[in-house]
Amino acid sequence: MTSIALEDVGVSFPIYGGSARSLRNRLVSSATGGRIGSDQRARTCVEALAGITLKVEHGERVALIGHNGAGKTTLLRVLAGIYPPLAGRIRIEGRIAPIFDIGLGMDPDATGYDNIRIRGLYLGLSRREVESRIDDIAEFTELGSFLDMPMRTYSAGMQTRLAFAVSTSVEPEILLLDEGIGAGDASFMRRANQRLRSFVERSGILVLASHDDGLLAGLCGRAIRLEHGRMVDDGPFAEVMERYRALRDAAALADGDVGP
Amino acid sequence: MASSPVLDLSASEQARAPLAAAVRDVVGGAREVQLWGTMGWLDIRQRYSRSVMGPFWVTLTLAAFVAGLGVTYGALFRIPLAEYLPYLTVGMVVWTLISTLLIDGCNVFIAATVAIKQMPAPLTVHVYRLIWRGLIIFGHNAIIIAAVLLLQPANALMGLLPSLLGLLVVCLNGIGFALTLGTLAARFRDIPPLMTNVVQMMFFITPVLWTADTLGDRKWIALANPFFHLIEIVRAPLIGAPFPALSWSFALGLTAVNLLVALLLYARFRWRVPYWL
Numbered sequence: 243m244t245s246i247a248l249e250d251v252g253v254s255f256p257i258y259g260g261s262a263r264s265l266r267n268r269l270v271s272s273a274t275g276g277r278i279g280s281d282q283r284a285r286t287c288v289e290a291l292a293g294i295t296l297k298v299e300h301g302e303r304v305a306l307i308g309h310n311g312a313g314k315t316t317l318l319r320v321l322a323g324i325y326p327p328l329a330g331r332i333r334i335e336g337r338i339a340p341i342f343d344i345g346l347g348m349d350p351d352a353t354g355y356d357n358i359r360i361r362g363l364y365l366g367l368s369r370r371e372v373e374s375r376i377d378d379i380a381e382f383t384e385l386g387s388f389l390d391m392p393m394r395t396y397s398a399g400m401q402t403r404l405a406f407a408v409s410t411s412v413e414p415e416i417l418l419l420d421e422g423i424g425a426g427d428a429s430f431m432r433r434a435n436q437r438l439r440s441f442v443e444r445s446g447i448l449v450l451a452s453h454d455d456g457l458l459a460g461l462c463g464r465a466i467r468l469e470h471g472r473m474v475d476d477g478p479f480a481e482v483m484e485r486y487r488a489l490r491d492a493a494a495l496a497d498g499d500v501g502p
Numbered sequence: 503m504a505s506s507p508v509l510d511l512s513a514s515e516q517a518r519a520p521l522a523a524a525v526r527d528v529v530g531g532a533r534e535v536q537l538w539g540t541m542g543w544l545d546i547r548q549r550y551s552r553s554v555m556g557p558f559w560v561t562l563t564l565a566a567f568v569a570g571l572g573v574t575y576g577a578l579f580r581i582p583l584a585e586y587l588p589y590l591t592v593g594m595v596v597w598t599l600i601s602t603l604l605i606d607g608c609n610v611f612i613a614a615t616v617a618i619k620q621m622p623a624p625l626t627v628h629v630y631r632l633i634w635r636g637l638i639i640f641g642h643n644a645i646i647i648a649a650v651l652l653l654q655p656a657n658a659l660m661g662l663l664p665s666l667l668g669l670l671v672v673c674l675n676g677i678g679f680a681l682t683l684g685t686l687a688a689r690f691r692d693i694p695p696l697m698t699n700v701v702q703m704m705f706f707i708t709p710v711l712w713t714a715d716t717l718g719d720r721k722w723i724a725l726a727n728p729f730f731h732l733i734e735i736v737r738a739p740l741i742g743a744p745f746p747a748l749s750w751s752f753a754l755g756l757t758a759v760n761l762l763v764a765l766l767l768y769a770r771f772r773w774r775v776p777y778w779l
Contacts, residue, residue: 252513324621369540
């Protein structure tokens with residue numbers, strides 16, 4: 243049974259400027275004693291997520307919404323187990339396949355084919371399983387001879403195609419998608435949508451972060467809105483979106499008043 | 503249907519039992535043989551893509567180096583070539599491995615940032631990938647050793663097994679170095695250039711080109727040098743030198759301390775590494 247449970251999860255990033263990150267400053271500060279040291283104790287931290295408690299059950303399709311920097315991508319990374327929580331606890335049952343839009347694949351200098359292999363192995367396939375699926379995956383990407391080129395030569399859309407093709411080919415139970423999926427062109431999006439739908443029908447868990455209301459509406463039944471790293475809304479997709487839209491409209495109206 | 507894998511990460515548990523989590527990471531990473539095996543192999547293929555000689559460039563460079571130095575320094579030190587050449591060759595090949603493990607070890611997590619931020623996996627996967635990569639290059643360079651040891655094949659055959667055991671100890675230390683340096687370097691970005699300097703300096707004060715005995719009453723310089731002992735346990739058996747009991751005990755002690763320090767440090771800071779990258 244697949245499930246996601248987060249209990250009071252918090253994540254914060256220390257920000258090291260040019261100063262605190264170098265060893266010299268550490269050495270200098272310890273040599274000169276307390277003053278600078280005490281300054282450095284009070285490091286700047288960006289609180290990316292705080293107090294996130296949520297449960298996602300078998301078969302739910304969740305949309306993560308919120309403006310840029312609200313914590314959507316960070317939350318997805320926490321769900322994938324990439325950022326271990328600095329507070330609270332996560333417990334996730336099921337085979338996870340993340341697709342994040344960091345770009346450039348797993349290894350920018352490796353060819354498309356090699357990136358398929360690495361990604362497949364990361365997703366838990368054996369080398370033999372990867373080789374037996376590689377033709378299907380290559381076909382779905384429609385990248386043809388580009389697959390022999392280094393991944394750094396790919397456009398964002400092409401990278402998305404590859405990542406998506408591999409991650410959905412492993413029949414994951416939990417699919418985590420970041421907004422980069424929107425970088426695909428119309429024909430790809432059509433086929434991607436088909437694949438996502440068949441995935442959804444097999445009732446795995448889908449968590450999708452995007453600004454594309456249309457895409458979200460077609461796939462998701464539940465929405466969670468993040469703001470400044472906190473969950474501010476959670477519920478049926480249509481209701482949450484309605485409240486979000488009202489909020490955006492109000493903001494736009496306020497902006498309009500100020501304008502000429 | 504097989505039972506689903508469970509991912510369970512708890513901040514309080516990490517604070518309570520960091521060591522157990524670190525051990526799980528170290529063991530779990532080692533289990534992903536296919537993953538780090540493939541990545542290490544691809545690293546090599548990529549580095550030398552479009553080059554005809556490929557990784558044999560390292561071999562060629564090293565062969566030229568050994569040949570040139572062997573003849574010249576052999577004369578300088580007045581050691582017969584049949585004796586000096588094997589000593590120099592094995593020493594250089596092992597030193598190349600150790601220095602790669604140290605320098606690449608600093609960048610072990612930094613260089614894998616993209617992969618670490620995209621896909622979950624035990625971080626130690628990248629450590630094993632590094633060791634494997636080093637061993638592949640070592641394998642290429644071993645050709646020079648084989649060629650030179652034809653001068654005295656009897657010794658070499660006898661010494662093969664103890665020498666391979668020595669290599670294993672070198673690799674274990676490589677894991678320790680990479681964990682420690684890689685974790686520290688993810689936080690303090692001065693470590694990689696610092697280590698490059700240290701390694702360069704170590705080359706000149708480690709008996710690779712010259713023998714420890716020529717130090718005379720300053721032989722302690724060699725004896726206090728951990729890298730000397732690591733090289734010696736691989737080198738001595740192959741060139742027919744007496745069993746290096748002192749070096750073996752030093753190397754085993756070093757391995758224990760090294761791995762312990764690495765594990766404790768990694769246990770303490772492992773959760774921080776993805777945030778530092």
